[in-house]
Amino acid sequence: MRTLSLATAMMRHDVAIVGGGCVGLSVAKHLAAATDLDVAVLEKEHHLASHQSGRNSGVLHPGFNYPPGSKKARFATEGTARMKEYCDAHDIPCEEWGVLVVAKNDDEARRLDELADQADANGVAYERLDSQAAIREHEPYAEGQAALYAPEAASVDAEQYVYALAKEVRELGVTLYTGYEVQQLTRTPAGYRLETSNGQFDVSMLVNAAGLHADTLAHQVGVGEEYQVVPFRGEYYEVRPERAELCETMIYPTPDPELPFLGVHYTRRADGKVIVGPNAVLAFGREAYENTDLNPAELFETLTYEGFRKLLTSRKMLGVAWDELNKSYRKSKFVEASQRLVPDVRGEDLNKSYAGIRAQLVSDDGELVKDPLFVERDDAVHVLNAVSPGMTSSLPFGEHIAETIADKHDA
Numbered sequence: 001m002r003t004l005s006l007a008t009a010m011m012r013h014d015v016a017i018v019g020g021g022c023v024g025l026s027v028a029k030h031l032a033a034a035t036d037l038d039v040a041v042l043e044k045e046h047h048l049a050s051h052q053s054g055r056n057s058g059v060l061h062p063g064f065n066y067p068p069g070s071k072k073a074r075f076a077t078e079g080t081a082r083m084k085e086y087c088d089a090h091d092i093p094c095e096e097w098g099v100l101v102v103a104k105n106d107d108e109a110r111r112l113d114e115l116a117d118q119a120d121a122n123g124v125a126y127e128r129l130d131s132q133a134a135i136r137e138h139e140p141y142a143e144g145q146a147a148l149y150a151p152e153a154a155s156v157d158a159e160q161y162v163y164a165l166a167k168e169v170r171e172l173g174v175t176l177y178t179g180y181e182v183q184q185l186t187r188t189p190a191g192y193r194l195e196t197s198n199g200q201f202d203v204s205m206l207v208n209a210a211g212l213h214a215d216t217l218a219h220q221v222g223v224g225e226e227y228q229v230v231p232f233r234g235e236y237y238e239v240r241p242e243r244a245e246l247c248e249t250m251i252y253p254t255p256d257p258e259l260p261f262l263g264v265h266y267t268r269r270a271d272g273k274v275i276v277g278p279n280a281v282l283a284f285g286r287e288a289y290e291n292t293d294l295n296p297a298e299l300f301e302t303l304t305y306e307g308f309r310k311l312l313t314s315r316k317m318l319g320v321a322w323d324e325l326n327k328s329y330r331k332s333k334f335v336e337a338s339q340r341l342v343p344d345v346r347g348e349d350l351n352k353s354y355a356g357i358r359a360q361l362v363s364d365d366g367e368l369v370k371d372p373l374f375v376e377r378d379d380a381v382h383v384l385n386a387v388s389p390g391m392t393s394s395l396p397f398g399e400h401i402a403e404t405i406a407d408k409h410d411a
Ligand SMILES: Cc1cc2nc3c(=O)[nH]c(=O)nc-3n(C[C@H](O)[C@H](O)[C@H](O)COP(=O)(O)OP(=O)(O)OC[C@H]3O[C@@H](n4cnc5c(N)ncnc54)[C@H](O)[C@@H]3O)c2cc1C
Pocket: 018, 019, 020, 021, 022, 023, 024, 042, 043, 044, 045, 049, 050, 051, 052, 053, 054, 055, 056, 057, 058, 059, 060, 061, 180, 181, 182, 183, 209, 210, 211, 212, 213, 214, 217, 233, 234, 278, 355, 356, 357, 358, 359, 386, 387, 388, 389, 390, 391, 392, 393
C-alpha cells in the first residue's frame, strides 16, 4: 500500500480557494456546481467558522441600508432571499423576526426617510412608525420618536450555515483541507505555488478569501498593496434569559452613513438568545478576541500603517475610537450605550458573551473601504473586503466570484 506523507506531499488542483469562511465556501460551491474544475479549499483552522463567519450577529440584512444600484444593495437584497431558501433546504435555523431601526432625534428621523427611499428603490418591504406608541407595539421596551420596521430581516445560525456549505461542497467533489495554513504564495509559470503548514500545492488559478489575512497573502503576489486590513473587535453581551423580553425581535439604531458598522444593537438570535453589541474597538492583533490579547507584530503593523495614522487624524474618528475603547474596558459605558435604545436594561441584565473581529480594509489615504472589494488578475481573484453584510451577501457574492474565475479559465 502506498503511503502519502502529507508533510512533504505536493498537491495539485485546478483552483485553490484560500479560506473556508462563508465567502470561500460559497465560491467553491458555485464553481463546483457550474464547472468541471478540480477545486480545493484550504482552511488554516481545524474547526470551520472560527473567525468572521462564525463570530457575527447572524443577521440577514435585507438591503434598505445601502445605496440603490450599489453592489452592496444588490448582494444584500438577493442574498437575504437566497439565504432563507438555503436555510430552509438545509435545515439551518432561520427566524424572520424583522428589525426595528429606531430614531432618537430629528436628525435620525430624517435619515430614516432616506432609508425608506432606499428601501423603495431596492425593493425592500418596510413600515414607517411615527410615534413612541407605534414603536412599543413592536418592541415594548424600545424608546425612540420614529422607526422603520423591516419585516424581512432575519436571524440565522451562522455556524451551521458554514458547516452546511462545507458538507455541500464536499458532496460536489471539492477537496476541503482543514488545518492547512497558506504561509507563502508565489507566482509560477503555470499559476501559483502555495506553501502551507502541511506541504506544497501547485494550482492554475487562485481565489484568496482569507478574511482577516487576505491582504497579507495578496501583498505576497503584489496585489492590493495600497490597502491594509485593520482589525476591529466587536464584543457582545448576552441579556440574561429571564430578561430576554427586553427585545423580542431586533432593535437597531439609525446608522451613521459615515460609520455604518457603529452602534450597539439588540439581536434575538435564531436560538432565542438576545445579544447586545457589537462595539468596534481596535484589536491588538488580527485574532485578538479578548481585550487582553496582544499580538505585538500585528499591532505594530497597524500602528505604523500610514492609512491607519491618517484615519486617526480625523477628530470624529478619534472621538469614536475613545468611546469604543471605553465600552470595551468599562462595562458601565457599554450599558449606557445599550440604554440608548432600551432604557430599562441594567448592568446586571448583561453577561459578557463572544466577540468577533472585522477585517476592515483601510486605504493608504486613510479611508475606510465601505464597499465589497475584490481585485482580479488573469488567473486569480483576491477578495480584499468582504465587508458586512458579508454573510447575508455570501451566496450571490460567491457566485459572482465563481463566474469571474470560470470566465478567466475559459478565456
Ligand atoms: C462582529 C461582526 C458582526 C457581523 N455581523 C454580521 C451580520 O449580522 N450579518 C452579516 O451579513 N454579516 C455580518 N458580519 C460580516 C460577516 O461576518 C463577514 O462579512 C463574513 O463572515 C466574511 O466571510 P469571509 O469568508 O470573507 O471571512 P472569514 O469567515 O474570516 O473566513 C476567512 C477564512 O480564511 C481562513 N484563513 C485566513 N488566513 C488563512 C491562511 N493563510 N491559510 C488558510 N486559511 C486562512 C480563516 O481561518 C477563515 O476561516 C459581521 C462581522 C463581524 C466581525
